[in-house]
Amino acid sequence: MMKKISRRSFLQVCGITAAAAALTACGGTKTETAKKDAAHEAITFMAPYKEIEAFIEQVHSVYPEVNIEVVPYSGDNTTTCLENMFAAGDLPDVCTLTYYDPRTDLVSDKLLDLSGYDFTDNYVESRLQDVFDNGAIYLLPSTYNCYGITYNKTLLKKYGWELPNSFTELEELAAKAKEAGVDLCLPQIQYPGYGFQYLCNIAEADFLGTLDGRLWQRDYLSGKANVSNTPGMMHAMAYVQKWKDIGMLNDSGDALDDNVTRQRMTEGNTLFLLGNTNGIVEADGNADKFGLMPFLSEDGTQNVFVLNVNRFYGLNKKLEQDPQKLEDALKVMRVLSTVAGTSALQPATALKSSLLPFKDAKADGTYYADIADALNAGNTAPFIYSGWENTVVTTGLKMLDFMKGNAAMEDVIRQLDEDQDSVVNNTPDVITTVTEELSQEDCAMLVGRCFAQATGSDLALVSLSTWIPGNPTEQNHHGVAAKLYAKDITDYDLSVILPTGWNRTIQTVSLTGQQISSLLASGYDAYGNGKGYPYVLVSPVQPEADKTYQVAICGVSDQLAAETTVTDSGVVGMDAAKAFFGAYTTISRADTAWS
Numbered sequence: 001m002m003k004k005i006s007r008r009s010f011l012q013v014c015g016i017t018a019a020a021a022a023l024t025a026c027g028g029t030k031t032e033t034a035k036k037d038a039a040h041e042a043i044t045f046m047a048p049y050k051e052i053e054a055f056i057e058q059v060h061s062v063y064p065e066v067n068i069e070v071v072p073y074s075g076d077n078t079t080t081c082l083e084n085m086f087a088a089g090d091l092p093d094v095c096t097l098t099y100y101d102p103r104t105d106l107v108s109d110k111l112l113d114l115s116g117y118d119f120t121d122n123y124v125e126s127r128l129q130d131v132f133d134n135g136a137i138y139l140l141p142s143t144y145n146c147y148g149i150t151y152n153k154t155l156l157k158k159y160g161w162e163l164p165n166s167f168t169e170l171e172e173l174a175a176k177a178k179e180a181g182v183d184l185c186l187p188q189i190q191y192p193g194y195g196f197q198y199l200c201n202i203a204e205a206d207f208l209g210t211l212d213g214r215l216w217q218r219d220y221l222s223g224k225a226n227v228s229n230t231p232g233m234m235h236a237m238a239y240v241q242k243w244k245d246i247g248m249l250n251d252s253g254d255a256l257d258d259n260v261t262r263q264r265m266t267e268g269n270t271l272f273l274l275g276n277t278n279g280i281v282e283a284d285g286n287a288d289k290f291g292l293m294p295f296l297s298e299d300g301t302q303n304v305f306v307l308n309v310n311r312f313y314g315l316n317k318k319l320e321q322d323p324q325k326l327e328d329a330l331k332v333m334r335v336l337s338t339v340a341g342t343s344a345l346q347p348a349t350a351l352k353s354s355l356l357p358f359k360d361a362k363a364d365g366t367y368y369a370d371i372a373d374a375l376n377a378g379n380t381a382p383f384i385y386s387g388w389e390n391t392v393v394t395t396g397l398k399m400l401d402f403m404k405g406n407a408a409m410e411d412v413i414r415q416l417d418e419d420q421d422s423v424v425n426n427t428p429d430v431i432t433t434v435t436e437e438l439s440q441e442d443c444a445m446l447v448g449r450c451f452a453q454a455t456g457s458d459l460a461l462v463s464l465s466t467w468i469p470g471n472p473t474e475q476n477h478h479g480v481a482a483k484l485y486a487k488d489i490t491d492y493d494l495s496v497i498l499p500t501g502w503n504r505t506i507q508t509v510s511l512t513g514q515q516i517s518s519l520l521a522s523g524y525d526a527y528g529n530g531k532g533y534p535y536v537l538v539s540p541v542q543p544e545a546d547k548t549y550q551v552a553i554c555g556v557s558d559q560l561a562a563e564t565t566v567t568d569s570g571v572v573g574m575d576a577a578k579a580f581f582g583a584y585t586t587i588s589r590a591d592t593a594w595s
Helices: 052-062 078-088 118-122 125-129 153-159 167-180 193-204 211-222 231-245 258-265 317-321 323-336 339-345 348-352 369-376 389-404 409-425 440-455 491-497 513-522 558-563 573-582
Strands: 043-045 068-070 094-097 144-147 149-152 183-187 270-274 290-293 305-309 312-315 380-382 432-434 459-463 487-489 505-512 535-538 548-554 567-572
Touching: 043 094, 043 323, 052 068, 052 323, 052 339, 078 094, 078 487, 078 491, 094 323, 149 153, 153 270, 167 183, 167 231, 183 258, 193 231, 193 389, 211 231, 211 409, 231 409, 258 270, 290 369, 305 369, 312 323, 317 323, 323 339, 389 409, 440 459, 440 505, 440 535, 440 548, 440 567, 440 573, 459 513, 487 491, 491 573, 505 513, 505 573, 513 535, 513 548, 567 573
Parallel strands: 043 068, 183 270, 305 380, 459 548
Antiparallel strands: 094 312, 144 305, 149 270, 149 290, 432 487, 459 535, 505 548, 505 567
């Protein structure tokens, strides 16, 4: 079985939904989107935050007989959601992961070997080399990103400034920007993992990117070396400090929404943007022009871009038991293994800021066109994540504190050293243990009790994150998005299901029993189109029609916000959940009732 990975998140980024019945897999309700064909049982397909409808249209343009059911997810932690599904063997027919390393992740018992199928010939050989597992191929790469630093070309041209090619030149530019009243940098800070990546990416342009630095990574992961006893790493940490000193690492980004940060970047008075979502392109309707530069070394001789595959796709091994489904699933993979198929799955702006793994793919018109030579020359480093899961969030949060001025670099170093034991021995902090699979509705019941009690509310209305055709790719980002499996539960697992994600606060409203009944009937109308995501009522008593209640609510439509006062409780959902779930040594379905 796949190696148990207990602490993967993104951080994403990365870091996407559920009706009252037929709850399946991590994402809950499956939604069929193709015409019914009695001869073809639907293929279950999962691609959170992607243009699934456009992809299904592409499949139907080639194979109209293939039926597809969408397994949704719209929460804050796609990575852990998908990996929990793998560990539990609760997989759709077309499986996906956000991180995969064939050297450490064992998937042969769950996925089919695709190496013998001709559609693998469409891929660039170097991308296939990354996923070879002793000659087999269980997961194929999709789009991949090149992470660097977004810069405003228009602003540089306006002031006659040159794009820096070293940290020394960046330091000089920072002084000029300050004198001109131009903001130097907006870091994206919505997710804790960003702090960890900023640390690693800058260090890649110093000691971490050297041969000795690569050897140190191996030694840290095996417990043979830490940060404080390695001079090279201490030099790299001092180099990260320099980036803060000149103003590149700060807390000016929006802590709750990266979209707000990126929007501020388009206003035209900031030179640089840091973050894993770095594609701001002309397709967004921006007047200014933007480009991507590498993380800079001190003298410019070790500048580096960071490469990372966004998704990997494979086929459930259980398909071998159903020849017709296997045939149809292979057709889906065949379409997915083309420029047209993968392009259909990507939002337009994401496609322009992504690279495709196919031989016939072109970089022209993408965000990377003007740095293609640098990428082809090998000025790249791998994205650091696999193996580091048990320090990504803790060190990431400490780095964000450092950026805010609430922690010193010594605190970041201490955090990495203290986390080494849990990294080496894979011992994350366990909050509680779930003893049986808890459905999406079960989780909504627990979250509702938690949020209501944390805010002193009488009851809770918790929306479920389903997939509704025609709604935007984000679907319902304010509901319970998944189930919990029988396992030890960490904060990563809680972030998978919580409507508030890592750091958002709980909202409350005052509603009459009649209003509550109306909302239960209509659902959470997130986009004002009458397509409501279902609410789950979590209450110790049945609400009376003419009585008013304080309600902890997950999912407030514009119409509801106009009719009543929405109060920010100030209580962070994750903090409340840690306290609530942590009060139980074990949790089962019997604990969902609020009596």
